Amino acid sequence: MEAGAVRAARVAAALLAMLGVAMPAAAQHGDGRVRVVLKFVKRGAGAGIRFDPASCAACSPVTDANWNADNDRETVIALSIPRIRTLELGFDHGVGNISRVILEGGDVPFRREGNRLVVALPPVAVEAITAAEVATHIVEAGMVLRFEHADPARRAGDYAQGGFPIVQRAAANVLEFAQREVVRELGLGEWVEREHLGRIQIMGFDTNAPHDHRDAPPHMHMHLRWPGNTGTQIGHYYIGEDGLLSHNIVGVKGLGAPQRRFDRDQPFTTVALDGRAVYTHRITPEGWLELGRADAVPCLIRPLGDGGFASGASVACPGVPPHRITVADDLAAGVLTVDTDAIREVFRYDRDTGALLSPSSVPVPPPSVFIHDG
Secondary structure (H helix, E strand, O other): OOOHHHHHHHHHHHHHHHHOOOOOOOOOOOOOEEEEEEEEEEOOOOOOEEEOHHHOOOOEEOOOOOOOEEOOOEEEEEEEEEOOOOEEEEEEEOHHHEEEEEEOOEEOOEEEEOOEEEEEEOOOOOOEOOOOOOEEEEEEOOEEEEEEOOOHHHOOHHHOOOOOOHHHHHHHHHHHHHHHHHHHHHOHHHHHHHOOOOEEEEEOOOOOOHHHOOOOOOEEEEEEEOOOOOOOEEEEEEEOOOOOEEEEEEEEOOOOOOOEEEEOOOOEEEEOOOOOEEEEEEEOOOOOEEEEEOOOOOEEEEEOOOOOHHHOEEEEOOOOOOEEEEEEEEOOOOEEEEEEOOEEEEEEEOOOOOOEOOOOOOOOOOOOOOOOOO
16 A cells, blocks of 8 residues: 555645646755744733843844744743753843743743743754744544634734734634534544544634734634645635635645635635545635535535624534534633533633643543443
């Protein structure tokens, strides 16, 4: 049987051939340095913290726009550091206002030394740049839903000024969970996992430009991430100020392929690494969404009432009664609530990172319990 990586490369090459694009050259090795992002969580609004270059002569600040931030919640500092070295980095200025230091998705140890704060950094082999993200990940069979928390206090990048996209973010919240409902109804997650096709990823958009991810204009996603990522077709389903979908811009990950635009009433089908059509999205003329297996009658996701998706959605799949979905995100409490008909799900999360705090798996039974392996 053809190995998954070989199949992925073959189908990716076929995709590019259809688009008339050459395969990119292999990436070159770096200069022995990696980029890291540290998030310093504040106890309260006040002065931020600063890197002390004297603590690491081989380290240098990353000064690109939106790689660093300072707001009432946190100070974010990006650095270029030697690769795979155990370092202690010094910081000064608002030291007394720091309660946590985050690298990627977790805490790293730090200590106070007079007017300095010293962070113990583990050896870093590859870029570690996601600390500024504030998103909750909900993992199910063959699928992960990434729910971004739109905090006005953290607004940055293209969302730093002007009206905050409250309606669009609320619509994305609902559309994320509406797509999850379709994935569940149609068994798409179990199918892609069973067939080793990758993992379905459902996402919205960031409003705080983490690691310069400007993520604008407002949109949502549902894509099948191929094993190895290269070849993944990523759609961007844009959301207007009315909370309805306008169009879809699709790019292919890692291949340098040109983007394609799909307007309302133009379907887009996601293809697996073995060339099979997996599922199809179609924005309807009204700005609603159809989603289903590529070879079957789709489900219809439409807003509740006459407005956009911000207030909720109805999910109607063939042969089953429609489901009513509403979503509420309480930033102050760190609680995400999802109502599906009479079922209320409560997801508690870390307000500093978005990390899911609610239990996500059933503890293993005691040894004497019979486990059916069939």
